[in-house]
Structures are given as C-alpha cells and as structure tokens.
Amino acid sequence: xxxxxxxxxxxxxxxxxxxxxxxxxxxxxxxxxxxxxxxxxxxxxxxxxxxxxxxxxxxxxxxxxxxxxxxxxxxxxxxxxxxxxxxxxxxxxxxxxxxxxxxxxxxxxxxxxxxxxxxxxxxxxxxxxxxxxxxxxxxxxxxxxxxxxxxxxxxxxxxxxxxxxxxxxxxxxxxxxxxxxxxxxxxxxxxxxxxxxxxxxxxxxxxxxxxxxxxxxxxxxxxxxxxxxxxxxxxxxxxxxxxxxxxxxxxxxxxxxxxxxxxxxxx
Numbered sequence: 001x002x003x004x005x006x007x008x009x010x011x012x013x014x015x016x017x018x019x020x021x022x023x024x025x026x027x028x029x030x031x032x033x034x035x036x037x038x039x040x041x042x043x044x045x046x047x048x049x050x051x052x053x054x055x056x057x058x059x060x061x062x063x064x065x066x067x068x069x070x071x072x073x074x075x076x077x078x079x080x081x082x083x084x085x086x087x088x089x090x091x092x093x094x095x096x097x098x099x100x101x102x103x104x105x106x107x108x109x110x111x112x113x114x115x116x117x118x119x120x121x122x123x124x125x126x127x128x129x130x131x132x133x134x135x136x137x138x139x140x141x142x143x144x145x146x147x148x149x150x151x152x153x154x155x156x157x158x159x160x161x162x163x164x165x166x167x168x169x170x171x172x173x174x175x176x177x178x179x180x181x182x183x184x185x186x187x188x189x190x191x192x193x194x195x196x197x198x199x200x201x202x203x204x205x206x207x208x209x210x211x212x213x214x215x216x217x218x219x220x221x222x223x224x225x226x227x228x229x230x231x232x233x234x235x236x237x238x239x240x241x242x243x244x245x246x247x248x249x250x251x252x253x254x255x256x257x258x259x260x261x262x263x264x265x266x267x
Contacts, residue, residue: 006068006191008042013139015071015072015104015105015259015260016071016072016088016096016101016102016104017071017072017073017074017092017103017104017105017106017107017259017260018072018074018076018092018096018103018106018107018219019073019074019075019076019106019107019109019252020076020078020085020088020089020107020206020210021075021076021077021078021108021109021110021206022077022078022079022080022081022085022110022204022205022206023077023080023110024077025077025245026077026109026110026111026245026248027049027075027077029245029246029248029249029252030075030248030249030252031049031051031075031116032249033203033249033250033252033256034051034073034253034256035051035254036051036056037051037052038050038051038075039052041074043091043092043095044090044091044095045091046076046078046088046089046091046092046095046130047073047076048075048076048092049075049076050072050074050075051073051075059137063078066190067069069143071104071256071259071260073256073259074092074103075128076088076089076092078206078210079206080205081181081205081206081209082132082181082205082206082207082208082209082210082212082262083209084209085108085205085206085210085213086209086210086211086213087178087213088211089106089209089210089213089214090213090216090217093106093213093214093217093219094217097217102219103217103219104219104220104264105162105217105219105220105221105222105259105262105264106210106211106213106214106220106221106222107221107222107223107224107255107259108130108204108207108210108211108221108222108223108224109205109223109224109225109248109249109252110204110206110225110226110248111204111205111225111226111228111241111244111245112125112202112204112226112227112228113176113183113184113202113203113204113227113228113229113230113231114201114202114227114229114230114231115193115194115200115201115202115203115230116230116231116232118173118175118201118225119173119175119201119202119227121227121228121229121230121240121243122226122227122240122243122247123172123173123226123227123244123246123247124170124171124172124173124224124225124226124227124247124248124251125172125174125175125201125202125224125225125226125227126163126166126167126170126172126199126222126223126224126225127158127163127174127175127176127177127207127222127223127224127225128137128155128157128158128160128163128174128175128176129155129157129175129176129177129199130155130156130157130176130177130179130207130211130221130223131154131155131159131176131177131178131179131197131200131206131208132145132146132150132154132155132178132179132208133178133179133180133193133196133197133200133203134180134181134182135152135154135208136149136154137149138149143192143196149220153212154208156208156211156212156214156215156221157220158162158220158222158223159220159222159264161262162220162222162258162262162264165224165258165262166222166224166255166258166259167245169255169257169258170224170251170254170255171254172224172251173201174201174204175199175200175201176197176199176200176201176203176241177200177202177203177207177223177225178191178193178197178200178202178203178204179199179205179206179207179208179209180203180204180205181205183203183234184203184231184232185232185234186232186233186234187232189215190231190232193231194242202225202227202231203231204223204225207223210223211223220264222259224236224248224251224255226239226244226245226247226248226251227244227247228240228243228244228245230240235256
C-alpha cells in the first residue's frame, strides 16, 4: 500500500464519508477494501488516511471523470473508547466544516463482540440503534440510564433507508449495537445486558461517541461491526480477530457503493 504525506489539504468531492475505527489494524482492514493508493492527510489533532481515487500515476494516466469514485473516503483511527473516539471524530468534522467541505456520512466500524447465538463469530452487524449501555447509575433497584436521571441521550438511530440499503448490500444482521466503556468478561454481565437490551447483537467501545460527535455536527451516522468473539467470559482462545478483519474488509467493499450513492433525504 502506497502512503504519501499531505499536510492539511482537503479536497471537495461529490460526497465525503468519514470512517472511524478504534485502532490502526481496523483502519487498515477498511483501506484494503479500496484499490487506490492511500495518502495521509494531517490535520490538527488527527491524521486521516485517504484512498485517493483521483491520484495520477503510472497506472492511472488515462483516468477520466467517468472513472472517478463518486465519493471521497477518509479513514481515521480515532482511538479506543467513546470519549477519545468522539474527540477525534469531532476534530475531523470541525476541520472539514471550516474548510467548506463537510462530511455527508460518518461510519463507526471495526470488530466487536457478538451476542450468541444471534450474532456468531465472523458475521457482520449493522446498527439500527447505537446505544450507550453503561451510561447511567447503578441503584439498589438496578441500572438507570442517564436519560432516566434527566440528562442527555443514550441512543442514536442511523437513517432507516441507509441501514436498509446497507444491510441488503452487505448481508449484515441488523439490530442494536451497544457501546460500553468496559468490555464484558462474564456470563452474568452478558446476561444482564441482554435482559436490558433484548435486541442487542453486538458490543463495542466507540459507536456512541462517534454518533454523539456526528449528531453535534448534524451529520448522519452508521455503525458496521464484524464479530470477532462471543460476548461473555473472556476467552482469548475463542477470539478470531484475523477472520473478523477479513470480514470487515469484504463487508466494507460492499458497503462503499451504498455510501457513495445514498441520499440522506431518502426515507
């Protein structure tokens, strides 16, 4: 993969999609879904990796307008956890807005734990709800989400048409993806989460933070996850990270055309 540094320059393509992962390995798995060389775009606080569909070179001197990708994809390793993910995504969104080329969609993606048997290892999951599972208070009567305490939000809902079209293209399961600050490591906690969130298919650590940043900028959000392990007792031998990253590459390759053509005014 060819990397070229580019200091702080943003272009203005037909559509712009920001793809946020937690760590570089996930970002690179997404990058493998593209055939274009990748350049680095350094901005204050973040570095984007951009598959450059318009770059000229030995194999692309005859590129015409018809060959150009209909969207620009910026890939960001935003960090682990909802707080750092939100801060990094917000920095990228702000830079794009100040430059006059705002993003049209933000995608939170990467690997995740899946709730068995609904979301087996190797499957893809699309969120129709992105929910903060542990944002609230523990009481003698159980867990209270922060909304019941009179504050904020705990759920963001991606556009229904985008979820529908993305699921059809990728074959992903559709349901709730939970965002947690502490990864589940026991059967007791897994059961408690399923009891509170019966439609939950997966848990990860960044989606709600990414969705909060996107909402603050008025940008639609989507979350796609590849399942690497079951949610429950922590068993490293059962993790299938390489397989999940491969599924992520294949899934994003099918998702990209949907993101390019999706109209946010569709129902």
